Amino acid sequence: MGFGGSDEGYRRPSGRVTSSKIVIAGGFGVGKTTLVGSVSEITPLTTEAIMTSASVGVDETAGVPGKTTTTVAMDFGRITIDQDLILYLFGTPGQTRFWFMWDELVKGAIGAIVLVDTRRLADCFAAVDFFEHRGLPYLVAVNCFDGVQLHQLEDVREALAVGPQVPVIPCDARSRESTKQVLITLVEYVLNMRRTRQTTPSR
Amino acid sequence: MNDSDEPSNALVRPYAVTRGRTRPRVEIAIEALVETTARGRDASVVGGREQQLIAGLCALRVQSLAEIAARMQMPLGVARVLVADMAADGLVAVYEPTAVGDDAVGTELLERVLSGLRRL
Ligand SMILES: Nc1nc2c(ncn2[C@@H]2O[C@H](COP(=O)(O)OP(=O)(O)O)[C@@H](O)[C@H]2O)c(=O)[nH]1
Ligand SMILES: [Mg+2]
Numbered sequence: 001m002g003f004g005g006s007d008e009g010y011r012r013p014s015g016r017v018t019s020s021k022i023v024i025a026g027g028f029g030v031g032k033t034t035l036v037g038s039v040s041e042i043t044p045l046t047t048e049a050i051m052t053s054a055s056v057g058v059d060e061t062a063g064v065p066g067k068t069t070t071t072v073a074m075d076f077g078r079i080t081i082d083q084d085l086i087l088y089l090f091g092t093p094g095q096t097r098f099w100f101m102w103d104e105l106v107k108g109a110i111g112a113i114v115l116v117d118t119r120r121l122a123d124c125f126a127a128v129d130f131f132e133h134r135g136l137p138y139l140v141a142v143n144c145f146d147g148v149q150l151h152q153l154e155d156v157r158e159a160l161a162v163g164p165q166v167p168v169i170p171c172d173a174r175s176r177e178s179t180k181q182v183l184i185t186l187v188e189y190v191l192n193m194r195r196t197r198q199t200t201p202s203r
Numbered sequence: 204m205n206d207s208d209e210p211s212n213a214l215v216r217p218y219a220v221t222r223g224r225t226r227p228r229v230e231i232a233i234e235a236l237v238e239t240t241a242r243g244r245d246a247s248v249v250g251g252r253e254q255q256l257i258a259g260l261c262a263l264r265v266q267s268l269a270e271i272a273a274r275m276q277m278p279l280g281v282a283r284v285l286v287a288d289m290a291a292d293g294l295v296a297v298y299e300p301t302a303v304g305d306d307a308v309g310t311e312l313l314e315r316v317l318s319g320l321r322r323l
Pocket of ligand 1: 034075171
């Protein structure tokens with residue numbers, strides 16, 4: 001696994017380090033945490049963000065009676081890419097009431113994985129809309145709870161109305177190899193998109 | 204924590220350690236990396252239990268803001284205020300993430316990530 005891969009024996013980075021992130025979106029129970037955990041070098045952690053009316057800039061004094069809050073829990077994992085680059089995977093529920101968090105999550109991100117369960121496709125509509133709207137590259141990974149046939153992948157593409165260029169691929173969120181392949185597919189897709197854009201003048 | 208109609212006091216409590224401040228001195232990305240400086244490893248200059256714990260955490264290994272919040276069991280916003288204070292006091296160094304923009308920096312980052320993933 002390489003550098004920094006275990007929770008013991010940390011090595012200190014020398015000089016500048018930096019990080020990047022990939023967002024994993026999908027409905028509750030679709031397997032986001034499982035997917036993150038299958039490749040993460042740490043047991044997935046959970047962090048909570050609270051939005052009060054104060055944090056949307058109305059008022060700085062928290063705790064005024066009647067304020068509403070929304071809490072969104074994100075599960076995340078960590079992959080040390082090399083000595084000075086750490087990749088984070090953030091899993092978050094794809095629900096519109098959590099969008100305050102999504103803005104922050106997608107900012108500067110490599111791209112997103114929309115994880116879907118064919119039995120509950122509608123759970124990911126909001127996420128697909130959001131990434132389309134924000135122009136964040138994404139792919140659709142179908143978590144194969146009971147095995148998935150090829151024709152189902154095309155059904156998913158059609159049901160989600162995603163463009164022909166967007167990868168729609170099967171995965172097993174429990175498998176490290178499978179998750180690794182999903183991540184590689186996403187990064188390759190993002191790189192190819194950039195190369196195409198650069199060689200196509202005036203778009 | 205998920206109920207939207209919980210008493211408003213529950214909102215204030217997490218921010219008690221920041222003395223009620225909900226705005227950090229500087230914005231810090233959720234995946235920004237934090238490392239304790241030599242100054243921050245000197246316990247005598249670090250005030251406050253939370254700050255001491257954070258300094259200990261990030262002396263061992265660089266941690267993202269998200270990891271700090273999770274390991275400290277505090278909301279992200281609270282961790283952000285504390286870390287921003289510590290950075291201002293020279294107790295920690297904050298390394299910004301590399302955003303994947305349309306530039307060569309983004310392409311280089313993607314290539315590094317790709318080869319790193321293939322090596323996993
Ligand atoms: N059979 C099977 N179960 C899975 C798979 N992925 C996740 N699960 C299970 O589905 C449940 C929900 O997964 P979780 O990762 O917590 O979903 P999350 O809410 O999206 O984070 C857990 O009990 C997992 O063990 C899969 O590919 N196959
Ligand atoms: Mg989860």
